[in-house]
Amino acid sequence: MKKKRILYSELAPEAPAPRAPAPAEAVPARVTAAAAAPKKGAPLDLARALAAARAAEEKQAAEPAPSRPDVSSPAASPVASPVASPVAPVKAPVIASAPTAARTLRERVRGRSGQLEILLLKVGDERFGVELAAIEEAIDIPPVHHVPEMPPAMLGVITVRGVLTTVYSPSDALGIALHDGTSALIFRRGRARLAIVVDEVDDVTTLDLALLRDAPVLDAGDGIVLGVVRQQDTLLTLVDTDALLAACQAAPLLETA
Numbered sequence: 120m121k122k123k124r125i126l127y128s129e130l131a132p133e134a135p136a137p138r139a140p141a142p143a144e145a146v147p148a149r150v151t152a153a154a155a156a157p158k159k160g161a162p163l164d165l166a167r168a169l170a171a172a173r174a175a176e177e178k179q180a181a182e183p184a185p186s187r188p189d190v191s192s193p194a195a196s197p198v199a200s201p202v203a204s205p206v207a208p209v210k211a212p213v214i215a216s217a218p219t220a221a222r223t224l225r226e227r228v229r230g231r232s233g234q235l236e237i238l239l240l241k242v243g244d245e246r247f248g249v250e251l252a253a254i255e256e257a258i259d260i261p262p263v264h265h266v267p268e269m270p271p272a273m274l275g276v277i278t279v280r281g282v283l284t285t286v287y288s289p290s291d292a293l294g295i296a297l298h299d300g301t302s303a304l305i306f307r308r309g310r311a312r313l314a315i316v317v318d319e320v321d322d323v324t325t326l327d328l329a330l331l332r333d334a335p336v337l338d339a340g341d342g343i344v345l346g347v348v349r350q351q352d353t354l355l356t357l358v359d360t361d362a363l364l365a366a367c368q369a370a371p372l373l374e375t376a
Contacts, residue, residue: 235328236326238250242318250360255306260286272287272289272291291366331347333347334347345358
């Protein structure tokens with residue numbers, strides 16, 4: 120008897136017969152068009168409104184603030200406004216502070232008021248302080264070139280970034296001899312640069328002018344020493360740079376027979 124071959128496909132369950140599609144309902148044309156178009160629900164509209172408001176705020180913040188009209192001007196307000204009264208006191212401190220800012224260092228020292236940023240340095244074994252704002256820079260002194268017929272205080276000239284700069288020694292003006300003279304303070308006077316040789320540039324500090332005292336002895340120059348102050352176990356001398364430069368540049372008169 121011949122056996123019948125069974126296929127695996129015959130053992131699979133029969134697929135359900137496809138149902139007849141229901142009769143299509145009539146869909147209005149405007150509903151179909153609305154479904155095809157992108158939705159514009161309330162959340163999307165709210166997000167767009169917030170984005171527009173945020174962009175308007177950023178644009179307003181980026182624009183310069185409009186100048187307010189001068190309330191003290193009669194054209195801006197025909198009636199006198201009480202707001203105009205606080206405008207006057209604003210200008211008063213500016214006018215009052217102008218003479219204070221224009222005071223020289225010597226006047227500030229006489230008043231013994233305020234603080235001063237100073238550069239600490241050494242000439243010989245003595246410590247000095249000079250106003251930091253008066254110095255253009257402090258450098259290690261480069262080679263000095265001598266000049267014929269130089270004044271006694273003039274050591275020669277050096278080259279600072281391609282510019283010839285006259286170098287002076289403060290020994291005669293301060294009455295103290297230099298040891299090594301390895302540093303130089305650069306000053307600018309108009310278009311010219313001047314340099315003063317010192318032995319050491321120490322540090323920058325703030326000096327309370329109320330602690331300054333008159334020098335115990337008269338200095339050799341014309342008002343070079345502004346005062347002295349004791350710092351720990353040493354005595355610091357405050358020097359007027361203008362007077363020091365003038366004393367270094369002053370050439371003694373030649374005696375005539």
